[in-house]
Amino acid sequence: MDYLYFFGINLTATSTVYSLCIIALTFVAGFVYRLVWKKLRGLEVTPSGFGILLAFVLLGAAAVAGVSFDLMASIIVIALAAVGYWVDDIIELSAQLRILISFAVGVAIVCAFLNWSGTYSLSVIFVIFLATGFVNVVFTNIVNFYDGADLNLATFIVLSISFVLVFLPANSEWWPIAVACLAFIIPFAVMNSRPKTIYLGDSGSFVFASLLTVMGVSFFKDFRSIPAEAAIPLALPAFDVFFVLLIRISEKHDLLTRNYLHLYQRLNRRYAGFGYLLPQIMNALLCLVFFKAFQAGGVEEMSSLIISMITVTIPFYFACRWFFLTRSPQVNKAPDI
Numbered sequence: 001m002d003y004l005y006f007f008g009i010n011l012t013a014t015s016t017v018y019s020l021c022i023i024a025l026t027f028v029a030g031f032v033y034r035l036v037w038k039k040l041r042g043l044e045v046t047p048s049g050f051g052i053l054l055a056f057v058l059l060g061a062a063a064v065a066g067v068s069f070d071l072m073a074s075i076i077v078i079a080l081a082a083v084g085y086w087v088d089d090i091i092e093l094s095a096q097l098r099i100l101i102s103f104a105v106g107v108a109i110v111c112a113f114l115n116w117s118g119t120y121s122l123s124v125i126f127v128i129f130l131a132t133g134f135v136n137v138v139f140t141n142i143v144n145f146y147d148g149a150d151l152n153l154a155t156f157i158v159l160s161i162s163f164v165l166v167f168l169p170a171n172s173e174w175w176p177i178a179v180a181c182l183a184f185i186i187p188f189a190v191m192n193s194r195p196k197t198i199y200l201g202d203s204g205s206f207v208f209a210s211l212l213t214v215m216g217v218s219f220f221k222d223f224r225s226i227p228a229e230a231a232i233p234l235a236l237p238a239f240d241v242f243f244v245l246l247i248r249i250s251e252k253h254d255l256l257t258r259n260y261l262h263l264y265q266r267l268n269r270r271y272a273g274f275g276y277l278l279p280q281i282m283n284a285l286l287c288l289v290f291f292k293a294f295q296a297g298g299v300e301e302m303s304s305l306i307i308s309m310i311t312v313t314i315p316f317y318f319a320c321r322w323f324f325l326t327r328s329p330q331v332n333k334a335p336d337i
Contacts, residue, residue, distance in 0.1 A: 018064055018176070019183035022057055026187040029053055030198055046196045049089030051204010054184050055079040058211065061180035067173045071214070073112040075177075078210045081105045086203040095256040098202070099137055105210055106136025113217045132217065139209035142234070142241045147205050148258070149268045150196070154189035155277045157208055159233035159284050161185070164215070167227035174218075174226060181211070193274075228305045229288060235309040236283040239317055240264075263317065266325050279320050287312045 030050065037047040059079045062072050081101050088098060110132035114125075147153040164178045191198050200208075212234070219226040244261045253259065260269070267276035287308050294304035 018061065019179050022180055022183040023187050026053070026057075026184050027191070030188065030191045034198060046199055048199040048201035049086045049203050050188070050198050051200030051207055052082050052086040052089075054181065054200070054204055055082040055207045057180050057184045058177055058207070061176045065173065065176035067177070070112040071173060071177070071218070074109045074210075074214045074217075077105055077108045077112070078207055078214075081210070082203050082207050085206040086201070089201040089203055098140075098206075102137045102140040102206065102209075103133035106133035106213055109136070109210065109214055110217055113221050115221075132213065135216065136210060136213040139212050140206050141209075142237050143209040143212070144202060144205040145241050145244075145258070145262060146237050146264070147200055147202075148260070148262065148265055149276065150194070151189060151192055151274055151277060152264050152268075152280075153200055153205065153208075154185055154192050155280055156233060156237060157185045158182070158189065159280065160212070160230060163232060163284070163288075164227060164230045167229045169224055169227070172225065174215075177211075181208075223301075228301050229291065231305060232287045232291065232309065233280070233284045235287055235313040236263075236280055236317060239313050243317070263320060263325075266321075270325065279316070283313055283316050286316065 033050050034043075034047050037043070055075070055078055058075050062075050081104070084093075084101055085098065087093060107129045110128055114128070143153065143156070146156050161178050161182045164174065165182065168174055168178065188198070188200070192200075215226045215230060219228070219230075240263050244259065245255070247261055248255060248259060260266075263279060264276045267279070290308035290312050291304050294308055295301065299307070
């Protein structure tokens with residue numbers, strides 16, 4: 001199959017055409033979505049839930065590329081469940097129901113990838129189901145909490161998918177999925193860069209979080225399918241959500257509600273512009289440098305990944321909170337999102 005090379009990323013001619021179509025259609029869909037939202041709900045509330053389209057973009061990419069059964073089945077499950085999550089963007093479902101949907105999708109994903117011809121005991125299968133369902137709930141909440149400011153979630157997605165594409169093995173079936181995701185999120189980011197224009201919403205957060213779960217399951221099934229570097233952009237958001245969770249527990253908050261204690265939210269409220277995106281980007285790049293340095297020093301891949309993410313993210317996170325929030329005076333307060 002002929003390949004095109006773009007900044008070191010190899011794309012088939014088919015996926016290139018499909019990606020260009022996605023870029024164009026995303027802009028058109030964003031315009032139509034805002035128009036319909038304005039007519040039905042007005043623009044006092046920012047149009048949300050646009051991210052449901054990501055599920056069908058991924059589904060189309062998987063169908064065009066003819067990916068394996070387990071990957072296709074996972075994306076079909078995600079697309080079906082995303083419709084339910086989109087309802088939450090419109091009328092707001094209960095937190096318990098959203099958690100149940102996310103957990104069930106995690107279980108369905110591992111079911112698609114599990115080698116049922118193997119000799120698994122019922123207890124092992126139960127633990128696998130429980131763990132994957134829990135992971136999908138955790139990922140969904142991490143991603144959802146990062147959809148609280150313009151471009152913040154888009155930056156997280158771009159970083160994650162870029163790391164996948166840069167380090168993905170040649171001829172992987174994940175190429176069309178990753179390229180399609182990037183082709184959707186870049187035009188969305190352009191629209192999202194204008195304050196209060198359009199959001200991915202709970203449905204978009206759910207779709208991307210579930211895609212992360214699929215990547216994780218695929219990685220543990222075959223370490224060569226997904227690059228370990230793909231996990232690096234998750235480090236700062238995961239620790240941020242964990243730290244804020246500890247604060248909320250200590251202050252006896254209702255943990256099923258949204259809050260405004262996250263690092264990016266505090267930076268967004270204190271400073272003008274998009275400077276609150278820098279910690280995500282800087283932490284990901286620093287983790288990558290340390291990861292490669294540990295590997296060059298002979299440390300095993302997974303150990304290098306875990307050590308680099310922990311040793312970089314934790315001090316970097318607290319340094320950002322101290323320097324930008326505690327030590328620095330408040331200037332040019334940005335408008336609330």
